[in-house]
Amino acid sequence: MSKTIKRVLISRAEIDQMCRRLGEQITHDYAGKEIILIGVLKGAFIFMSDLARYIGVPCRIDFMSVSSYGSGTRTSGVVRITKDLDTDITGKHIIVVEDIVDTGLTLKHLRELLSTRNPASIALCTAFDKPDRRKVEIMVEYTGLQIPDEFIVGYGLDFDGKYRNLPDVSVLGDDN
């Protein structure tokens, strides 16, 4: 069965408002400090670039890429780094930028992993959050929008590598 776009869930205008709000909040919270934004590839690449333009404190950017070990569709929560940071984060204020938090396993593991490198502080920022799907308790300091338990694509999020370029966030469903 193939998948198609069912409907737009979050418009470009709502996304822009969300980025502005998060950027202003981060600017306020980190006043007088320098930060490193760490985008989790590939999903966060568009959100990261929009968010960065609303942040008014000195800011470096870096990216990392991870894949989770698991069998089939089940994630184990053990994350393998497939592209590591170029930056030494020791003593730095870092904000990890994700596209979406689902079970929470990826970000929980990433926080633990990056903490071992002794940054001055670590915060998590996600564009979207599906709280109904959470499997582990996790503190996310900056959340854009909470969404229902539906599979979304667009604005960086993919299905089978496609749809990342869609400017809105849409719900994907079975084509029947």
Ligand code: 5GP
């Ligand atoms: P978690 O470890 O929180 O379960 O997984 C987060 C990752 O699962 C996200 O970075 C994303 O790659 C993927 N994911 C979770 N929900 C969705 C969704 O609704 N749409 C898409 N395209 N990816 C999702």
